[in-house]
Amino acid sequence: MTSTNDHRMTPGPTYLANVGQYLGKWLPTSWCTSLFAVSNRFSSLAACIICTNIVLLWFSDQYLRNMGPGTPQKSGASEAAQMDSLLPPNHPTLFMGSLQEAISYSKSSYKFLVVYFHSEMHQDTPTFVEKVFCDQTLIDLLNRNYVVWAGDVSLTGPHLASLQLQIDGFPALCIYSPSTFVPRSHMAVLNETRTQLPLQLYKLADTSNNTNLDDVLQMLTGVLEQYEGWIGAVRRTAREAAANRQLMEDQDAAYQNSLRADEARAIAEAAEEQERLAAERRAEEIERVRLQRLEEQQKLEQMRIEEEQMQAERARQELVASRELASRRLSAEPADGADAVSVTFRTVDSSRVTRRFNKTDTVELLYDFCRTLETSPAAFTLATPYPRRTFTNMQQELGELNINKAILTIEPT
Numbered sequence: 001m002t003s004t005n006d007h008r009m010t011p012g013p014t015y016l017a018n019v020g021q022y023l024g025k026w027l028p029t030s031w032c033t034s035l036f037a038v039s040n041r042f043s044s045l046a047a048c049i050i051c052t053n054i055v056l057l058w059f060s061d062q063y064l065r066n067m068g069p070g071t072p073q074k075s076g077a078s079e080a081a082q083m084d085s086l087l088p089p090n091h092p093t094l095f096m097g098s099l100q101e102a103i104s105y106s107k108s109s110y111k112f113l114v115v116y117f118h119s120e121m122h123q124d125t126p127t128f129v130e131k132v133f134c135d136q137t138l139i140d141l142l143n144r145n146y147v148v149w150a151g152d153v154s155l156t157g158p159h160l161a162s163l164q165l166q167i168d169g170f171p172a173l174c175i176y177s178p179s180t181f182v183p184r185s186h187m188a189v190l191n192e193t194r195t196q197l198p199l200q201l202y203k204l205a206d207t208s209n210n211t212n213l214d215d216v217l218q219m220l221t222g223v224l225e226q227y228e229g230w231i232g233a234v235r236r237t238a239r240e241a242a243a244n245r246q247l248m249e250d251q252d253a254a255y256q257n258s259l260r261a262d263e264a265r266a267i268a269e270a271a272e273e274q275e276r277l278a279a280e281r282r283a284e285e286i287e288r289v290r291l292q293r294l295e296e297q298q299k300l301e302q303m304r305i306e307e308e309q310m311q312a313e314r315a316r317q318e319l320v321a322s323r324e325l326a327s328r329r330l331s332a333e334p335a336d337g338a339d340a341v342s343v344t345f346r347t348v349d350s351s352r353v354t355r356r357f358n359k360t361d362t363v364e365l366l367y368d369f370c371r372t373l374e375t376s377p378a379a380f381t382l383a384t385p386y387p388r389r390t391f392t393n394m395q396q397e398l399g400e401l402n403i404n405k406a407i408l409t410i411e412p413t
Contacts, residue, residue, distance in 0.1 A: 076101055079155045083118060086152060091134045092142040095149045099161045102149035103201065107178045110235050112204065112223065114142060116150040117162050119170035128171040128211045135213055141220055146175075165201070173216060174206035175223050319371075319378050326368035334358050341398045344407045345382075347375040352407075359399030363391050366398070370410050377412040385409055 076098025084094055095102040099115070106113040116133065119125055132138060142148050151158025153170065165174065179200040204227070205219050224231075333356050334340045343366065344354045355369055363382075370376045383390040384406060391401065391408070 076157060079151065079157050080149075082155065083150045083152045083158070086118060086120070087129060087150070088134050090136070090139070091129075092139050092148045095147055097149075098157060099149055099151065102147060103176075103178055106147045106176075109147060110231065110238055111145065111147050112227070112231075113176045113178070113201070114146040114148045114220075115161075115165070115172075115174045115176060116148070117158060117167055117170060117172040118150055118152045120152070120154065122170040124211055125171050132211055132213045132216050133171075133173070138213065138217060138220070141217065145224055146220070165203075172206065175204045175220070176201040177204055177227075178202075315378055322378070323371050326371035329368050330365060330372070331358070331361070341404045343398075343403055344405075345370060345373070346407060346409045347373060348377060348380075348410055348412060349375050351375065357398055359397065361398050362394060363396050363398070363401070364394040366391065366408070367394070373410075376410055379413045381411045381413050382408045383411055 077096055079098070080094060080096045084091075084096070095105060097105075102113060102115075118129075151161060153159045153162050162172075167174070179202060205223050207216055207219055336342070336356060339359055340356045341359055341361075342354060342356050344352055346352050353373060357365060357369075366382055370380065370382065381390055381392065384403070
């Protein structure tokens with residue numbers, strides 16, 4: 001939508017005087033005096049050019065002073081808050097930040113950006129704010145479909161932004177699209193029309209010095225209708241990209257979970273294997289100790305058996321030696337007679353052996369005879385069964401014992 005000429009004035013002394021009086025609210029008295037002097041001395045066109053340069057010089061001077069060292073600069077949020085305070089309570093929802101931040105938000109929300117430059121010095125501003133910008137129909141349209149940023153051009157940030165966006169009239173309401181928000185099929189067309197701006201924006205529509213509500217509504221709805229397919233395609237592309245990104249994130253998360261599960265399983269299997277090997281080592285150690293003890297027991301048993309065998313062999317040899325000695329000490333068996341004593345011996349296997357001895361023989365010869373018997377133990381005692389008598393005095397003579405025809409039992413000891 002193009003600007004109309006209804007609000008432009010023909011340069012002349014009266015116009016310059018009105019401008020000087022209007023700017024007296026902001027310009028110093030000396031600067032206003034210069035304006036009136038110029039309006040009286042020069043032609044209308046020359047005076048207009050000179051006065052315009054004077055005003056620009058004053059604004060440049062104020063801008064340089066404000067930008068000087070040590071001057072605190074307002075943030076985008078504080079400038080947006082100040083702009084918000086200049087508007088009536090019921091106005092479109094403004095983005096509370098710098099224009100660059102609003103552009104980034106517009107990209108992320110996939111909405112066009114509406115930029116409003118506000119100038120308190122322009123005589124049309126109050127009418128535009130009351131009749132157009134704060135109209136409820138316009139408010140609802142902007143809040144539903146656009147990101148809205150507004151700036152007061154008397155502040156540094158909005159002033160620089162208006163220069164970058166090449167705004168030449170106030171109040172100005174413009175619709176922009178971020179360059180990265182533009183599909184390639186539209187970008188070529190927009191580049192041919194040379195509408196790309198330094199802030200990486202494409203201007204889709206604008207209105208300057210227009211206080212007609214219907215024209216502004218038509219501009220805003222026309223942009224929505226013209227680029228509805230574009231917006232839908234961009235949003236679908238964004239949704240698909242988000243869905244693909246989410247799918248990749250889910251797949252990556254599933255892959256990472258699988259890796260962690262495999263790692264945990266490998267750790268568990270390694271721990272089980274270590275436990276199994278440790279159990280095998282413990283079992284092998286227990287078996288080794290058991291076999292070692294068994295071997296030691298077998299050795300001890302073998303040593304015991306060998307010791308018993310050696311003892312038995314020594315006992316046998318001693319018994320053989322004892323029998324041989326006893327056999328050598330025995331005298332010949334005497335004939336039956338008054339000087340002979342007949343004694344019957346009952347062996348350990350209950351067999352009986354009878355032999356005659358001289359009365360002058362001692363008890364020791366009785367033991368020697370029993371030692372010559374194969375069934376006699378190595379150690380024994382001779383005794384009568386009833387009445388029980390034992391014979392242990394080896395030097396006592398048999399004639400004194402009254403054992404003729406007696407039965408003596410060989411009792412192992």
